[in-house]
Amino acid sequence: MSARFSASPSSSLIEETSCVAGRRSANFHPSIWGDYFLKYASDSNSMSYHGIAEEQIERLKGEVRKMLTSAMYKPTEKLNLIDQIQRLGIAYHFKLEIEEQLERIHRGYVEYHYNDNDNELHTVALLFRLLRQQGHHISNEIFNKFKDSDGDFNKSLITDVHGLLSLLEACHLRYHGNDNLEDALAFTTTHLGSIDKRKVSPYLQKHVSHALNQPIYKGVPRVEARHYIPLYQEEPLHNDVLLSLAKLDFKLVQEQHWKELGNLTRWWKGLEVQRKFPFARDRLVELYVWWLGEYYELEYKAAREILTKLTTIISIIDDIYDVFGTLEELELFTEAIERWDVDVKDGLPKYMQECYKIMKKQARAYFTEAKWFHQNHVPTMEEYMPIALTTSGVGLIVVWSFLGMGDIVTKDVFDWLLFSDPKMVKASAVVSRLMNDIAGHKLEQKRGHAASAVECFMKQYGVTEEEAKEELRKQVVDAWKDINEELRHPTAVPMPLLVQILNHTRTMHMTYDGETDHYTHAGTKLKEHVTSLLVNPLPM
Known part of the structure; x- marks a missing residue:
């Protein structure tokens, strides 16, 4: 297709056509980036980081794989681990393991109803989001336990900022007719938007602010990973193995993206x-x-x-x-x-x-x-x-x-x-x-x-x-x-x-x-x- 645009019109042709009656102009601003990425197209610009990082990445991937498959982790711990792996942008390394673990958790939920007695909003909402995200059936009625006799969400949930945040994220996976989640969206948006910042850690405040503007589910994975990695580092109980793998992997992949964009810039200039x-x-x-x-x-x-x-x-x-x-x-x-x-x-x-x-x-x-x-x-x-x-x-x-x-x-x-x-x-x-x-x-x-x-x-x-x-x-x-x-x-x-x-x-x-x-x-x-x-x- 690009060959159709390879002919070089004369400058006089551009001047002539620009004066034709009825022709519009949008005055689009020029490229912000110009030749900025052209420097990455040079073959002499070696991506030396690859060789250094790959061995470390493989070792860390092995450790994470053990975490995912270990029988020592409870289902709730597995859910939080999978959530962190996905948000850090490294889930593509563990697709099979994550699918297997969520299948087991879903089977346990359906067959044994072990989650029915779990009254922690965060856990229930995270279970709901991750299973729906994976395509598994899970009813929105799972949230009925958090409602009062009038069908409204319990006022006691207002102080559970972590739980409200997880419920807010879960709401974006609703189907037609999921009235429960329509109510939950209004409830969480209202109360998260007016939290008392004096009673919430700066770390959690950042999560809330971001979620109200950009839900996880509707976010571009690469963009969201770049946002989450430094935020995750601020988490006092963060997992060093996950954090190290996320950083190394992001940088490794970023260097490849630089090279690709450098070559594309060179092609674009040639046109x-x-x-x-x-x-x-x-x-x-x-x-x-x-x-x-x-x-x-x-x-x-x-x-x-x-x-x-x-x-x-x-x-x-x-x-x-x-x-x-x-x-x-x-x-x-x-x-x-x-x-x-x-x-x-x-x-x-x-x-x-x-x-x-x-x-x-x-x-x-x-x-x-x-x-x-x-x-x-x-x-x-x-x-x-x-x-x-x-x-x-x-x-x-x-x-x-x-x-x-x-x-x-x-x-x-x-x-x-x-x-x-x-x-x-x-x-x-x-x-x-x-x-x-x-x-x-x-x-x-x-x-x-x-x-x-x-x-x-x-x-x-x-x-x-x-x-x-x-x-x-x-x-x-x-x-x-x-x-x-x-x-x-x-x-x-x-x-x-x-x-x-x-x-x-x-x-x-x-x-x-x-x-x-x-x-x-x-x-x-x-x-x-x-x-x-x-x-x-x-x-x-």
């Missing part, structure tokens, strides 16, 4: 994107961080490189349709994509043929939105959402990301993805599209843009902007419940693939959180994430 497409968002680094959000492990090096390249090109195409192209030019551009040689795809596997078609579908959807803008048409929500879910790019990106997952992705998986209209993919697209629309619609309308879900909803239902956004936020919440339900055993496709879609949703949640489009305005929260993951080394 001369800034000269050829000065109207487009230059967001190579931010897109690379998206893919770290989906899979950061060393084994996915090639996938991250390919997907970063593909999405940078899609981002340029998006800006051609949304910002720079006139309607006449966009019609020609769409027709050109439609004429891509169909004979070329005939020798490809069926799933690759479908991927080829999806790219054409993407262009058609972009063009539909462009026509809406030029015709001053504000569609109904029923008209808008099918097109907007396509232009969110989630369907296309999930296909691409599955291509990087190896042998686990079979023909049956692609049949499910491409022909069954999976609820999980649609829900992820709803989260991405609606959060994007809420975050960016004001500035988009100022520069000239097709109506977003906010404008469509306001016009169709005769409500205010805030009322429209509130309703759209409810739809985002419902979409998250769909995602949670799709992760229940038995799953339609292997769990790692569903987690891949979950991670993409988490990345979108990070990008459009707080009513700011952090991708377009990359100097905000996304800059902080890039800095923590790829600029500042983790203190050892």
